[in-house]
Amino acid sequence: MKSTPALLLLSPLLLSSPAWAGAPNVVVSIKPIHSLVASIMQGVGEPSLIVEGAASPHTYNMKPSNAAALQAANLVFLVGPGLEIFLEKPLEALGGDAKVVELSEAPGIEKLKFREGGAFEPHDDDDQHGEEGHEHGAEDASHEGHDADAHGAAAEEAEHHHAHGESEFDMHLWLDPMNAKAMAAEIEKTLAEADPANAAAYRTNLEKLNQRLDGLDKSLAETVAPIKDKPFIVFHDAYQYFEHRYDVRVAGSITVSPEVLPGAERLSEIHAKIEDLGATCVFAEPQFEPKLVNVVLEGTPAKSGTLDPEAATLEAGPDLYFQLMENVGASLKDCLSSAS
Structure with a gap:
């Protein structure tokens, strides 16, 4: 191997480069958000990721290495x-050593409320969706057969809200590229305030990221049209932001939340919904038990597919967000186009 010339080490370009110099120590919870942070930090530093590999934030257990990363974080x-x-x-325990940024509070974020039950029955006292009161035709036909399962669904719903810490909003915010843009703006602002020496790099990276997100949004609309x-039918109700943005027709979920295994009544209800609404595909997720999908598919003409909303099968990095979203669109198109 050739040695590096001394003149190269003293290059004015390298000496003036801000890469890694003074960059904050950044930790990110999950892959889709990590991808956005990594895009904005390109050329400056690399954020650490907590939920790696095929793990899901719904079922994750902290590792000692995760705790160490949090302790060292800015x-x-x-x-x-x-x-x-799992991070609460x-x-x-961190005290005041690190600034914690909840991107669900970023300006411009559109938040949608949780939907009730596997058939997405609306709340009694409010619109089923969030702050803009969006309504979607997919749920209009979703109420039949609900009364017979009311008690079982209510019990599961109570567990669901407990598991989600009583939050009233669905936190799968990243499945709308416009929400990704809002989060990216907050990420850039936070990084620039913490690291003003590299603020210009963060701003340039944000502009490039926004251009890519606009292109992604247009491409996805064309893919699912x-x-x-x-x-x-989906495995769990993680997709209403994608549904809201692109007007696709999610008819229900096998389980309200992955922390709560569905009972026989819910599985029966979803099985009936496939037949009643003519649902053409049922989508599993790579992190969770595929047998449940097979149960609701049995005896119906519906086909099976896989959606990966948390990027369990993708390698972390700046491109992951775009791969995730493109894969969701392509998986929907492939299964639904081939179904009768």
């Missing part, structure tokens, strides 16, 4: 209440 980015429940106590009217 900034911690997470989505918000109800998603990273470790973050309390041919299958917008075909109803489908």
